[in-house]
Amino acid sequence: MKVVVLFSGGKDSALASILLEPFFDVELATFAFRRHGTAEAAREAAEALGLPHRTITFEDGVLEEAIGLLLATGYPRDGLNRLHREALAVLSGGWEHIADGTKREDRVPMMTPDGVRSLEDSRKVHYIRPLAGYGSKTINALAKRYMEFVTLESGLHPASDFEVGLRRELEERHGQDAVARIFPANHMHTRVIRRMRI
Amino acid sequence: MKVVVLFSGGKDSALASILLEPFFDVELATFAFRRHGTAEAAREAAEALGLPHRTITFEDGVLEEAIGLLLATGYPRDGLNRLHREALAVLSGGWEHIADGTKREDRVPMMTPDGVRSLEDSRKVHYIRPLAGYGSKTINALAKRYMEFVTLESGLHPASDFEVGLRRELEERHGQDAVARIFPANHMHTRVIRRMRI
Numbered sequence: 001m002k003v004v005v006l007f008s009g010g011k012d013s014a015l016a017s018i019l020l021e022p023f024f025d026v027e028l029a030t031f032a033f034r035r036h037g038t039a040e041a042a043r044e045a046a047e048a049l050g051l052p053h054r055t056i057t058f059e060d061g062v063l064e065e066a067i068g069l070l071l072a073t074g075y076p077r078d079g080l081n082r083l084h085r086e087a088l089a090v091l092s093g094g095w096e097h098i099a100d101g102t103k104r105e106d107r108v109p110m111m112t113p114d115g116v117r118s119l120e121d122s123r124k125v126h127y128i129r130p131l132a133g134y135g136s137k138t139i140n141a142l143a144k145r146y147m148e149f150v151t152l153e154s155g156l157h158p159a160s161d162f163e164v165g166l167r168r169e170l171e172e173r174h175g176q177d178a179v180a181r182i183f184p185a186n187h188m189h190t191r192v193i194r195r196m197r198i
Numbered sequence: 199m200k201v202v203v204l205f206s207g208g209k210d211s212a213l214a215s216i217l218l219e220p221f222f223d224v225e226l227a228t229f230a231f232r233r234h235g236t237a238e239a240a241r242e243a244a245e246a247l248g249l250p251h252r253t254i255t256f257e258d259g260v261l262e263e264a265i266g267l268l269l270a271t272g273y274p275r276d277g278l279n280r281l282h283r284e285a286l287a288v289l290s291g292g293w294e295h296i297a298d299g300t301k302r303e304d305r306v307p308m309m310t311p312d313g314v315r316s317l318e319d320s321r322k323v324h325y326i327r328p329l330a331g332y333g334s335k336t337i338n339a340l341a342k343r344y345m346e347f348v349t350l351e352s353g354l355h356p357a358s359d360f361e362v363g364l365r366r367e368l369e370e371r372h373g374q375d376a377v378a379r380i381f382p383a384n385h386m387h388t389r390v391i392r393r394m395r396i
Contacts, residue, residue, distance in 0.1 A: 001339065022220045023340060104314075104330070116302075116393065120333060129331030132302070135314075138295065141199065142221060154289045 002099040003128065004029050007053065008161040009045030010190040011143040013101030015120040016130040017051060018146050020099060023037035028053040031087045033165035034060060045192040049147070062086045063169050070170060070182050071148045076163065080180055083162045084109030087118075092125035099128040104138055111161065148194040151193075201326065204285050205251065206359040208388040209341040211299030214247060216344050217328040218297060220345050225293075226251040229285045231363035232258060232259035239356035243390040247345070256349030258282045261367050266307060268368060268380050274361065275306045280358045282307030283317075290323035296343050297326040307360065346392040357387040 003020055006030035007013045014056040017026050030042035032055050037057040048052030056192060066086075073079075084100075088111075091098040100108060111119065111127075118129055143149065154164045164187065171179050201218055205211045205226035215224050228240035230253050237253040244251030245320075260281065265274040286309075289296040300308060309317070309325075318325055328339060341347065352362045363383065369377050 019221065036393055126333055128336060132331030134320060135329030138326060152234065187239045
């Protein structure tokens with residue numbers, strides 16, 4: 001069975017892929033924001049993992065919607081969830097099994113049980129969250145065992161996750177003030193740089 | 199890392215064990231009800247899986263409590279959850295990582311997010327639910343791929359799950375009428391009989 005994993009290049013989506021790998025043919029997919037080359041970091045991480053990878057570009061309309069949610073709510077959550085749902089919906093057009101690296105303790109992005117059922121029923125897809133039953137401590141222990149990763153400041157090092165992409169899109173359209181108003185300062189991300197095969 | 203999986207001999211706890219196996223040293227543990235030899239079916243299934251297995255006996259006081267909950271509520275849920283929590287608490291005395299085969303769509307047994315945090319914090323344990331992020335359809339597809347299992351009527355074939363054990367304890371103490379009043383008729387269970395190594 002094939003599965004496509006929504007992949008940011010960070011340790012969580014990488015570990016989700018590694019947990020699926022013995023049981024599925026795993027492909028990775030990263031969503032890029034137009035004009036920014038935001039998927040490059042994820043592409044390099046996918047190469048480090050040795051897994052096939054593709055980049056899919058978000059449509060402009062979706063980004064406008066997500067930014068509208070940021071501005072309307074003043075918080076990142078709804079905009080990030082909008083992108084996450086969009087990415088899963090797009091993936092469900094091409095694969096029977098789709099997955100991501102969301103964890104038991106994640107608050108954002110996160111789908112409700114009703115959202116999961118609705119996605120699966122409407123798109124005829126199976127959605128898998130390999131890390132849903134793992135706490136952060138176990139995830140960190142496994143991640144350290146199976147890969148080398150670094151923690152980087154997103155302002156200095158480009159990242160391929162939704163928050164970094166959305167910050168850039170917001171800055172381009174509404175300026176750095178809007179970013180500073182809506183997002184917390186000093187966003188960090190992890191980046192897989194090497195895989196350990198045990 | 200070692201993990202002990204709460205094991206009934208059925209397809210869900212077996213698949214949870216198989217999903218953990220590439221990443222952990224997996225041991226299986228089945229909780230037996232006194233005097234009934236209820237762990238025998240699970241022992242045979244563990245042998246079919248080729249995984250180390252042990253039986254732990256519930257203490258009488260816990261069974262009394264669970265039966266008290268059945269009689270007080272008139273439904274199986276609270277009694278079953280009581281046994282599930284007890285089993286996880288006992289396992290957490292001997293292993294750093296404990297796991298079970300509860301699924302995304304399970305209602306019983308199921309721990310709330312607060313219950314999970316409380317268990318992990320108070321017992322210094324990491325609790326893993328490998329199937330928490332999988333829907334039933336994907337679980338059935340994987341189970342059929344990795345094992346041969348049968349679906350049996352619990353009244354005719356002994357099973358090692360909590361419901362069957364609790365029905366027997368209730369019958370012994372309060373008679374078949376109490377069982378018929380509280381539990382639905384014709385309980386079925388699955389039993390692993392062979393493992394397919396792919």
